[in-house]
Amino acid sequence: MTTIELDGRWHITGHLNGGYLAAVCGQAASEVLDGATPLTISTHYLAPARGGGPADVEAEVIRTGRLSTARVRLSRDKLILESMVTAGSPAGEGHLEDADVPDIPAWYDCVDTGSHEAADVPGMEVLKHVELRLDPAHAQAIAGGPALERAVVHGRLAYRDGSPADVFLVSAAWDLLPPTPWFTHVWGQLPTVAAQVVLYPGELVGPLVLEARCDTLRDGIADETSRVWDASGRLVASARQTAVLVKA
Numbered sequence: 001m002t003t004i005e006l007d008g009r010w011h012i013t014g015h016l017n018g019g020y021l022a023a024v025c026g027q028a029a030s031e032v033l034d035g036a037t038p039l040t041i042s043t044h045y046l047a048p049a050r051g052g053g054p055a056d057v058e059a060e061v062i063r064t065g066r067l068s069t070a071r072v073r074l075s076r077d078k079l080i081l082e083s084m085v086t087a088g089s090p091a092g093e094g095h096l097e098d099a100d101v102p103d104i105p106a107w108y109d110c111v112d113t114g115s116h117e118a119a120d121v122p123g124m125e126v127l128k129h130v131e132l133r134l135d136p137a138h139a140q141a142i143a144g145g146p147a148l149e150r151a152v153v154h155g156r157l158a159y160r161d162g163s164p165a166d167v168f169l170v171s172a173a174w175d176l177l178p179p180t181p182w183f184t185h186v187w188g189q190l191p192t193v194a195a196q197v198v199l200y201p202g203e204l205v206g207p208l209v210l211e212a213r214c215d216t217l218r219d220g221i222a223d224e225t226s227r228v229w230d231a232s233g234r235l236v237a238s239a240r241q242t243a244v245l246v247k248a
Contacts, residue, residue, distance in 0.1 A: 001058045004028075004057050005052065006054075007020070010052075011052075012124060012125075020126075025074065025081070027168060028057050037087055038167070043083040043194065044083075047078055049080050049081075055075065068088050072084075101229040104154040110133035110136065111136050114160065126176070131158050132176055134155045138152075142182050147184050150213070153177050167199070179224075181214055181222060190243040196241075197238075198238050200235055209230075212227075225239070226240075
């Protein structure tokens, strides 16, 4: 077990972003697996992580080989999450691409969420750390405009300080868009219970393009799918998460 410093810049709605915590798990697993590239990160979120600062990380190697797996546990007095990470260099054949990058406005034509008054609210520090820009038509839906017919949102993402896109940002990006039910005016907090993230290795070209959609929300359970492309149009990550709707 080792102690790490969680980065308070990844705060959103008063707690550390779930995508950020998944990225931390991927990084911790890579370190104990001799630097192998994370391919999947499967996480169960057990308690919120509030504030930056020390946290205990336990990374246990489960198997090694071309595909290696590690179990990662993150705790602060109590267990915050548990994640299984598979890493390595698969040697497979076959090719299928049917996840086209969405057609959204150019970078400067999208709405910078960091320039919105919400970015100045304590607990929303992530909007000052990453530059998240929303499709204007979608941004209007959560800023007083009419609701969208479907729970979907498109955006663009980069580090605000100009740092190039990296595996860590890709590993977190799936959870950085606002909750998709909001765009149909279904309001409330939607904390993530579990998530499965798939990463596609390769050279990255930023900024990133994001899409998230929720096809089913029933009995307070939301099933959301997210995808991330780089600026070349290559799919670099996809995620499936389960969240629960908590009404204010």
